[in-house]
Amino acid sequence: MFPSAPPFLDVQLGSAPPDHVVVDENGGKADPNTVKGGEPQVFPLTVQVDDETKAQDDDGNDLRVRLSTDVLFALNKADLTAKAEAALKDVAAKIDQSAGTTVKIDGHTDNSGNDAINDPLSERRAQAVKAALERLVTREGINYQVQGHGSKDPIATNENEEGRRVNRRVTVLFPKPEPPSAPPAPPAAAPTPAADGKLPVLGTAPSGDPPDVLKGEWPAQAEVRINEVRRDRNGFVSLVWTLRNNDDQPLNAWTSSHDYSGVYAEASTSQAAIVSGSLRYRAVRDSVNKVTLGPYLLVTPMDDYMVEKGEEYTLWAMFKLPPEVKTANVHIPGFQPVQNIKVG
Missing domain, CATH: 2.60.40 (Immunoglobulin-like)
Incomplete structure (x- = not known):
């Protein structure tokens, strides 16, 4: 991958010995086999999938499902709405597929109002989600950990309505279920360039x-x-x-x-x-x-x-x-x- 160009996929790695590389403006060269480089920075990746009720973040180890409180609850209430049932059934099914025994449920608000309102509201909403999941999850032996954070842990800005909407959430975190086994996919075929050298148009x-x-x-x-x-x-x-x-x-x-x-x-x-x-x-x-x-x-x-x-x-x-x-x-x-x- 290069910062200013589309990525090259499935590039084969060769075993030829590396050539000396130029390392300064005066033409100085170094041998990659002997020069010690810095420690690599490795960042885990997050894959996000949204629907109208929730967003799911997958970091490879855990699933973090962010349920929109705008869908789960009425304004300033902690009673689950009719729409909440389908969203929570989907989360419960994923928990049943997981091998983990701990499910963390965290309630959050935006920065509207004050802590005296937001802190207990986020706690009550998290408890409501816990009660629903205890009813919907069929697997036994799960420890539910519940906490309300009020507006103290935003994941988005509170400076615009879209950010505030994202911050109003109940998050359910649990180990990612093992995906079904599948045969490895063949290497991706490169798109055929147009005769005039321009990018193809799909x-x-x-x-x-x-x-x-x-x-x-x-x-x-x-x-x-x-x-x-x-x-x-x-x-x-x-x-x-x-x-x-x-x-x-x-x-x-x-x-x-x-x-x-x-x-x-x-x-x-x-x-x-x-x-x-x-x-x-x-x-x-x-x-x-x-x-x-x-x-x-x-x-x-x-x-x-x-x-x-x-x-x-x-x-x-x-x-x-x-x-x-x-x-x-x-x-x-x-x-x-x-x-x-x-x-x-």
Whole structure:
């Protein structure tokens, strides 16, 4: 992977001895076999999947299901709504599939109100979810640990409504169930380039509703072209798309591309999504810095990401999809969904 280019998938590793490499501007060289490098930084990755009631974060070891309290409860109440039953049945089924014996349930609010209201409210809501899961989970021997945090542990910003909505949650954490065994996937086939050397086009869509931060500043005459949706042997999917502007209004590819809730770090392509049925697969991010696996637009010159009339700009992001997802819709902010794109 390179910061400014789409990723290369399933690259074969060779065994040839490394050549000496240039290490300074004067042409000095070093032998990679003898020079000691710094310790590698290894960050676990988080795969997020959303539906209308919850978001699920998978870090490879645990599942963290963030249930929206806007769906589970009425305003300032701790009694579960009718819609809560289906969401909690899904969580209970995953707990039944898990081998873990501890389930942590944490209630959270946004920063509206004060601690005297938020702290007990978050505790009562977490207890309500615990009572429902004790009824729905069929496996015995589970220890439920419950705590209310009020507004003290936000995962998103409280400076806008989207961030506050994300912060209003009850989180259920438990060890990830073992996935069913499946034969290893074959290496992904590289897309066939067009005869003119341009990127292939799998589907297109015109401008749609402008991103919230760019209302009144979004080109009406623009399109998105999906160039690649390709899966590697480990289930990671490379999504590549090109923005084409045919309008006098410049297209701001940076401001429109990232998620402003605060769940993701700014300045990348975290707002793109791959949608299959009721599930919305979000871009993979690292679990420490919340950085999307995509281009780092913060260091991109403005002349590049401000797409003028007649210009194009190519972006990318990495996802992880289950093997059963063969066809999906691609949602790029500011454009209508691109329908029925095959996952190669």
